[in-house]
Amino acid sequence: MTGDTFKERLRDIIFGTEPGLGRNFDIALIIVIIASVLALFLDSVEPLHAAYGELFYTAEIAFTVLFSIEYLARIYCSVDRKRYITSFYGIVDLLATLPTYLALILPGAQHLLVIRIFRVLRIFRVFKLFKYMSEANILVRSIKSSRHKITVFFITVVTLVIVFGSLMYLVEGPENGFTSLPQSIYWAIVTVTTVGYGDIVPHSPLGRAIAAMAMVTSYAIIAIPTGILSAELVQENQRQAGLKRCTSCQQGNHERDAIHCKYCGELLPEQ
Numbered sequence: 001m002t003g004d005t006f007k008e009r010l011r012d013i014i015f016g017t018e019p020g021l022g023r024n025f026d027i028a029l030i031i032v033i034i035a036s037v038l039a040l041f042l043d044s045v046e047p048l049h050a051a052y053g054e055l056f057y058t059a060e061i062a063f064t065v066l067f068s069i070e071y072l073a074r075i076y077c078s079v080d081r082k083r084y085i086t087s088f089y090g091i092v093d094l095l096a097t098l099p100t101y102l103a104l105i106l107p108g109a110q111h112l113l114v115i116r117i118f119r120v121l122r123i124f125r126v127f128k129l130f131k132y133m134s135e136a137n138i139l140v141r142s143i144k145s146s147r148h149k150i151t152v153f154f155i156t157v158v159t160l161v162i163v164f165g166s167l168m169y170l171v172e173g174p175e176n177g178f179t180s181l182p183q184s185i186y187w188a189i190v191t192v193t194t195v196g197y198g199d200i201v202p203h204s205p206l207g208r209a210i211a212a213m214a215m216v217t218s219y220a221i222i223a224i225p226t227g228i229l230s231a232e233l234v235q236e237n238q239r240q241a242g243l244k245r246c247t248s249c250q251q252g253n254h255e256r257d258a259i260h261c262k263y264c265g266e267l268l269p270e271q
Contacts, residue, residue, distance in 0.1 A: 011077040014070075029070070033096075033119045036063040040116075064100040067116075071097060092118045146228045153224055157192070160221075164188040164214045172207045192218040 016022030036059075042048050043056040071093045078084040085094075096116045143150075165185035172178040177200040178187065187200045191214045202208050249264040260267060 007077045014074055014077060030120060033116055037117050064097055068097045149228045150225055157221060161185055161188045161192055167210050168207060171204060172202050176203045194218050
């Protein structure tokens with residue numbers, strides 16, 4: 001097997017999206033990534049670290065060696081090496097290996113290995129192979145269609161947060177923990193998002209009234225983005241359903257996976 005043939009074969013396996021070795025490689029890679037992140041999480045639990053620390057360390061070395069070989073192999077067989085190295089996945093692939101090497105110099109750097117979880121995004125390539133990308137595209141188009149509404153909603157929320165924070169700063173003041181406008185706005189964000197840490201609370205009757213208004217407003221706010229996106233998803237699904245039209249009776253509104261026309265029974269054209 002010549003060098004060029006080997007490189008092309010390796011490229012088909014690593015970067016390929018066709019069923020077979022390419023798909024199996026992606027699935028195996030995702031399993032290894034999840035296993036490496038799980039090992040990192042388990043190692044952070046003190047009793048497990050005390051009992052199996054050496055095992056976790058050995059596993060981490062093995063994972064790092066595997067990812068390093070994979071990263072070098074991607075560079076070797078890539079059509080455009082510079083483009084891959086500077087791409088999102090190329091940077092994430094590099095960062096997935098660096099913390100272990102940095103830990104030899106900087107203690108604690110191995111905890112940065114959690115960035116490996118970003119490599120699981122490669123699962124979308126597997127979804128594409130399993131023909132789920134059409135559903136993902138519907139979601140993306142729905143988000144794009146509703147981006148202006150969501151932007152207006154976000155600006156409204158920011159405005160409300162600033163107003164509630166400013167009012168609380170004026171009413172409560174530094175003596176009750178609202179020492180500055182940023183601190184008061186932080187309280188407003190925590191309150192409007194219904195997190196409610198409780199580290200800063202109003203004490204005066206008027207302050208508590210403002211807090212109550214912020215809490216009631218927050219429940220109305222939470223439902224809005226969900227409604228916007230849901231409406232766009234419904235419209236996008238309707239548009240998708242209407243794309244498949246019978247060539248015989250010219251009736252639309254067929255499901256994308258429909259084979260025969262529900263009006264005349266004729267065979268529907270493939271999308």
